[in-house]
Amino acid sequence: MSIPVVEVTDLHVSFPGVHAVRGVSLAVHPGECVAVVGESGSGKSVTARTLLGLTGEEATVTAGRLAIEGVDASGFRERQWRSIRGRVIGYVLQDALVSLDALRPVGREIAETLKLHRAAPRPEIPGRVLDLLTEVGVPEPTVRARQYPHELSGGLRQRALIASAIACGPRLLIADEPTTALDVTVQAQILRLLAERKQAGQALLLISHDLAVVAELADRILVMKDGVVVEDGPARRVLGAPEHAYTKSLLAAVPRPGNRTTVPGDVVIRAEGLVKAFKGRTAVDGVSFELRAGQTLGVVGESGSGKTTTARLVLGLLKPDRGTVEVDRRQTQVVYQDPLSSFDPRFSVRRIIDEALEVGGTPRHERRRRAVELLEQVGLDESVLDRRPLKLSGGQRQRVAIARALAPRPRVIVCDEPVSALDVSIQAQVLDLLTGLQAELGLAYLFISHHLGVVHHVSDHVLVLKDGRAVESGDVHQIFTAPADPYTRELLAAVPGGHHDQTDPSRRALPGREQHDRLVRPQVG
Amino acid sequence: MIRRILTRLGTSVLVLWGAVTVSFTALHLTPGNVVDVLIGSSVVTPEVRARIIADYGLDEPLVVQYATYLGRVLRGDLGRSYQLHEPVVSAIGAQLGPSLQLAGVSLLVAVVVSTTLAVLTARRRPWIRGLSSGLELVGVSIPTFWTAILLLTIFSFQLGWFPAVGADGPAALVLPVIAVALPITTLLTQMMREGLELVLEQPFVLTARTRGMSDLGVRLRHALRHVLVPTVTLIGWLVGLTVGAMVAVEQIFSRPGVGQLTLTAVGGKDLPIVMGVVLLTAVLYVVVNVVVDLLYLLIDPRLRGAA
Numbered sequence: 001m002s003i004p005v006v007e008v009t010d011l012h013v014s015f016p017g018v019h020a021v022r023g024v025s026l027a028v029h030p031g032e033c034v035a036v037v038g039e040s041g042s043g044k045s046v047t048a049r050t051l052l053g054l055t056g057e058e059a060t061v062t063a064g065r066l067a068i069e070g071v072d073a074s075g076f077r078e079r080q081w082r083s084i085r086g087r088v089i090g091y092v093l094q095d096a097l098v099s100l101d102a103l104r105p106v107g108r109e110i111a112e113t114l115k116l117h118r119a120a121p122r123p124e125i126p127g128r129v130l131d132l133l134t135e136v137g138v139p140e141p142t143v144r145a146r147q148y149p150h151e152l153s154g155g156l157r158q159r160a161l162i163a164s165a166i167a168c169g170p171r172l173l174i175a176d177e178p179t180t181a182l183d184v185t186v187q188a189q190i191l192r193l194l195a196e197r198k199q200a201g202q203a204l205l206l207i208s209h210d211l212a213v214v215a216e217l218a219d220r221i222l223v224m225k226d227g228v229v230v231e232d233g234p235a236r237r238v239l240g241a242p243e244h245a246y247t248k249s250l251l252a253a254v255p256r257p258g259n260r261t262t263v264p265g266d267v268v269i270r271a272e273g274l275v276k277a278f279k280g281r282t283a284v285d286g287v288s289f290e291l292r293a294g295q296t297l298g299v300v301g302e303s304g305s306g307k308t309t310t311a312r313l314v315l316g317l318l319k320p321d322r323g324t325v326e327v328d329r330r331q332t333q334v335v336y337q338d339p340l341s342s343f344d345p346r347f348s349v350r351r352i353i354d355e356a357l358e359v360g361g362t363p364r365h366e367r368r369r370r371a372v373e374l375l376e377q378v379g380l381d382e383s384v385l386d387r388r389p390l391k392l393s394g395g396q397r398q399r400v401a402i403a404r405a406l407a408p409r410p411r412v413i414v415c416d417e418p419v420s421a422l423d424v425s426i427q428a429q430v431l432d433l434l435t436g437l438q439a440e441l442g443l444a445y446l447f448i449s450h451h452l453g454v455v456h457h458v459s460d461h462v463l464v465l466k467d468g469r470a471v472e473s474g475d476v477h478q479i480f481t482a483p484a485d486p487y488t489r490e491l492l493a494a495v496p497g498g499h500h501d502q503t504d505p506s507r508r509a510l511p512g513r514e515q516h517d518r519l520v521r522p523q524v525g
Numbered sequence: 526m527i528r529r530i531l532t533r534l535g536t537s538v539l540v541l542w543g544a545v546t547v548s549f550t551a552l553h554l555t556p557g558n559v560v561d562v563l564i565g566s567s568v569v570t571p572e573v574r575a576r577i578i579a580d581y582g583l584d585e586p587l588v589v590q591y592a593t594y595l596g597r598v599l600r601g602d603l604g605r606s607y608q609l610h611e612p613v614v615s616a617i618g619a620q621l622g623p624s625l626q627l628a629g630v631s632l633l634v635a636v637v638v639s640t641t642l643a644v645l646t647a648r649r650r651p652w653i654r655g656l657s658s659g660l661e662l663v664g665v666s667i668p669t670f671w672t673a674i675l676l677l678t679i680f681s682f683q684l685g686w687f688p689a690v691g692a693d694g695p696a697a698l699v700l701p702v703i704a705v706a707l708p709i710t711t712l713l714t715q716m717m718r719e720g721l722e723l724v725l726e727q728p729f730v731l732t733a734r735t736r737g738m739s740d741l742g743v744r745l746r747h748a749l750r751h752v753l754v755p756t757v758t759l760i761g762w763l764v765g766l767t768v769g770a771m772v773a774v775e776q777i778f779s780r781p782g783v784g785q786l787t788l789t790a791v792g793g794k795d796l797p798i799v800m801g802v803v804l805l806t807a808v809l810y811v812v813v814n815v816v817v818d819l820l821y822l823l824i825d826p827r828l829r830g831a832a
Contacts, residue, residue: 054734082737091735099728103750103825113736148826164736 003070004029005172005203006051006089010064013046013055020046022227025064028172033204035214035235037250038224039423044207047224048174051205052089053081069171087117090165094177096157100149106160107133107145113167132163136193154303155186162193166202173197176207179496183302183450188494191216209423211250212453212496215239223247253428255453257480262460265293268331268412268444273323274313276306283309285468286323289461293411294438296445298459298476300452300491306468307448311414314446327412333405337417339397343389349375349400350385353407360408374403379433395426402433406441414446419454431458452495456480464488526822526829533818537811544807545598548800549591555796559583562796564607577607603804604797606790613801617783624775624782628767630698631705636760639710643717643752644744648725657714664711670773673704677777690779701778705770709763716759720752727751753824761817768806 004027013021021043028034036044049055050066053076066074068084076084085091093099100109110129114120120128126145133141136159149157158178165173175194179187195217198204206214214221214235221238223231223246231244242248269291276284284306291297301307312318316329336342343352353371362370372382378399389397398418405413415434419427435458437443449455455462456476463473464485472485483489555562560577569577578584581604582593597604603613646657680700681689688697724730725748733743768784775784783802790798821828 052735054731078739082739084737085734086736091732093728093732093735095728099732101729101733101747102827104747109732112733112738116737150827161732164732 002029004067005069006205007065007067008047008051008063011047011050011066012060012062013043013050014060015056015058020059020227021050024222024224024227024229026222026229026232028203028205030171030203031198031201032219033198033206033217034220034222035206035208035218036222036224037208037211037214039209039425041226042224043227044224045176048091048176048205048207051174052085052091053078054085083117086113086165086170087119087168088171090168090170090173092158092162092165092173092175092178094179095181096154096161097149097181100157100161100164102149105146105148106152106157106164110145110160110164110167113164117168119168128167129163132167133160136160136163136166137189138163153186154182155189158182158186158190159193162190166197170202172203172205174205174207177209178206179213180208180210184452184491185302185494187213187496191496210496211239211424212254216496223250249425253425255428255431255451255457257456257477262295262438264295264460265442265444267291268293268327269297269314269446270326271310271314271323272325274310274320274325275322276309276313276318276320282468284313284320287463287465287468287470288323289463289470289473291412291444291446291461293444294442295460296438296447296458298455298462299446299448299465300450300455300462301465302450302491304467305465307450307465308416309468310465311416311446311448315414331409331411332414333408333410333412334414334416335398335401335405335418337420339401340389342401343397345388345390348386348388349392352389352400353404356404356407362407370407374406375400377406377437378403379429393426394422395429398422398426398430399433402430402437406437410443412444412446414448416448417450418447420449420451427454434458452480452491464491529822530819533815537815540811541804541807544804545595546591548803549594552796552800553587562794563604569607573607580605598804603801606795606798608790608793608795609798613797616786616798617801617805620781620783620786623780624771624784627698627701627705627771627774627780627782628764631702631709631767632760632764634702635706635709635713635763638706639713639717640749642710642714643721644741644749646714647718647721647744654718657718661711661715664707665715667707669704669708669770670777672707673701673774673777676700676704691781697778697780701774701780704774704777705767708770709767712763713756713759717752717756720755721748724748724751750824754821757817757820757824761813764809764813768809 007027009025011021011024012019024043024047026034026036026047036047038044046055046059050061050063051068053073055061063074066072068088073080073084100106107126107129110132111125114125114128115122129145130141133144138144138156138159144152144156144160149160152160162173162175162178173194178194179190182190191213194204194206198217204217206218208214211221218235221231221233221235222229223238223244225246231238231242231247233243238247239251242251267290269289271290272288274284274287275282287306287310289297299307299310309318311334313320314325314327315332315334316325347355350371353374354367357367357370371385375381375384380396380399380403384392384396384400389400392400401418418434419430422430431454434445438445445458447455447458459476461474462476462479464471464479464487466487472479472483472488479488480492483492552562553559559581560574560583563577563581564574582590585593601614603617605612606616609616642657646653677689677700680686687700691697721744725744730743730747733747734740738746771782772784772788774780775782776788783805786798787802789795790802
């Protein structure tokens with residue numbers, strides 16, 4: 001067998017107070033794609049950074065063997081590591097907007113790798129930069145090379161970042177959550193680009209929290225939890241017949257179509273012909289929909305499609321230029337993607353909920369009892385009352401946000417990307433909670449998300465937005481199985497994991513239960 | 526972008542007009558006869574007195590006086606000092622050179638020293654940071670006049686390394702520059718280090734490291750530019766602080782300069798000079814702010830599109 005590009009056995013990494021990686025072993029061979037999957041804090045990124053000697057000064061790293069291209073790297077000094085970084089191993093981080101220097105044109109970032117390793121004579125560098133941009137599929141490279149990250153779209157930025165990582169033709173490309181910040185169609189393009197690199201013989205190490213993303217590319221999958229590899233095997237086997245309970249739970253947590261049987265009530269939101277423009281750019285263009293009590297309307301679209309503007313129009317935070325929204329705003333609440341930024345960090349959970357109860361008109365002496373009741377409803381207990389949002393986990397925070405939304409006893413909750421910032425297993429729990437509350441309280445949800453799987457899972461009806469227009473709307477089942485509009489078809493085809501995929505049979509589908517009934521509770525009323 | 530720069534210059538003219546108006550108003554609101562205020566504490570003959578009234582048109586209506594005053598300021602005529610027996614413009618002009626020299630060199634030293642310190646100490650081991658921030662606290666706490674007196678006592682009187690008086694040659698500049706630059710340096714260092722520490726947490730810094738760039742290279746080539754916007758803002762503010770510090774320092778080191786001139790003028794109630802200095806400060810303030818705004822555009826491409 002060939003010499004692995006990187007090989008590490010029994011890797012331990014600890015930071016003061018945290019033993020982040022415990023006995024991880026992995027090897028990546030030329031032309032192979034290995035994926036490390038785990039949730040935040042599982043130690044997957046730390047493991048990847050160890051392969052570049054970039055764990056930081058505070059880290060203590062020990063390994064049975066740490067070899068790069070067969071050379072023992074355990075005693076490498078900074079200078080030796082620097083000759084490895086970018087030349088032998090390239091590294092791509094998520095979200096190129098913050099992973100590229102915002103004050104430099106992207107061309108200079110790509111040139112930097114070449115200059116650092118003297119990979120090309122100086123006069124040839126500008127030409128090489130253009131070649132690299134072309135190689136990663138950036139159109140008009142001469143123009144793009146001179147642009148700054150904020151002037152490029154998410155997809156082009158990510159391509160430029162990849163170009164800077166592969167500039168010196170590294171043997172191994174490590175991609176740490178390379179598509180997490182991207183819209184679904186762009187994500188598909190980047191995954192295709194990575195697949196091309198692999199076909200060209202490049203070894204890949206993918207780091208991701210999303211099994212669906214790695215399912216398409218990986219030859220081998222390692223599942224990490226709390227610094228330990230709990231499962232390691234060929235991708236087909238890990239996805240098809242997972243052995244460890246944690247892998248199974250990760251697979252089960254991938255949102256799947258819900259088996260919903262809700263009974264529609266009276267109309268709670270009626271929007272007709274909504275139009276809203278900002279400085280000449282039309283953000284929402286003639287959107288109409290109806291939402292009934294006890295039901296969920298999923299609004300999907302990519303960034304800039306007008307999802308959030310629509311939500312704000314419903315909430316009355318913006319006035320439509322034309323069109324009308326009929327909704328009882330006193331009975332409407334909202335849950336955002338990142339509750340941390342919607343909480344005052346100095347407030348305790350008690351005060352956050354108390355404030356919402358006060359607004360909802362709950363008399364002072366009942367508030368304490370009601371606060372505990374609300375926390376129980378969202379699966380928390382009294383012990384969190386005196387904690388501050390910063391001290392809570394992401395899932396707990398979102399539960400508090402839901403409790404706050406429930407405080408004034410609303411009939412409608414606008415959910416704006418409520419689970420997008422959460423790990424996949426937490427995401428499933430929060431979705432569970434939302435569906436459960438809906439059944440119990442007869443709530444109506446206006447559910448906004450860019451994640452099609454999530455929308456498919458929770459919605460009764462779906463509205464697909466593109467550039468502010470509703471390209472398609474209707475029953476969730478009909479839209480996901482027989483989309484009429486070409487854009488909807490494109491969106492569905494781009495979903496990784498391929499369970500909606502009808503265009504590319506070569507893609508590996510995510511195995512799992514056919515019908516996902518776990519999440520739907522009996523309906524009340 | 527051109528339009529934005531023009532707008533910026535237009536508002537600057539407004540600010541200067543405001544400064545002229547305020548100093549005119551101040552002159553006329555000062556208790557007592559305007560002629561006496563202009564003469565200050567010197568004794569003049571009735572002829573001179575009559576000439577001042579004629580010069581300033583003090584027998585005309587207030588509106589006419591204001592218009593005349595504006596016109597004169599526009600022509601660069603700031604009036605006469607009756608104590609120094611010379612025009613305000615030439616009195617200030619003669620003192621401007623040494624002051625600009627002191628201020629310029631002090632700012633330059635402050636920027637170079639604080640950039641070096643910040644780059645070297647940001648996100649280093651706790652004791653390095655602790656030492657540096659301890660020294661900074663001392664530096665920023667000592668009043669400038671006290672630093673100046675200490676420096677003078679030790680390095681001029683006791684050791685005799687540097688001249689104690691005057692502004693002849695570079696040696697005479699050393700101690701005053703240290704005294705003026707010290708508080709500016711400490712403030713700048715603190716701000717730049719905190720800024721750098723935030724920037725060094727950013728993902729693009731990690732990206733640069735993964736390309737094989739050295740730690741120092743990342744600090745100098747990537748991170749430093751990101752802290753320049755707040756740094757430039759702070760420097761803009763510190764120019765005001767420098768002007769204040771210079772009044773004391775020029776006095777203590779017996780250096781010629783605008784600070785000295787102002788102090789003498791205030792003491793002798795020489796209002797034309799004081800008004801001239803007020804205008805000069807306004808011009809300085811406006812120029813610095815325009816430069817700062819233009820530097821923003823140069824530093825951060827994201828701000829260029831916002832016009």
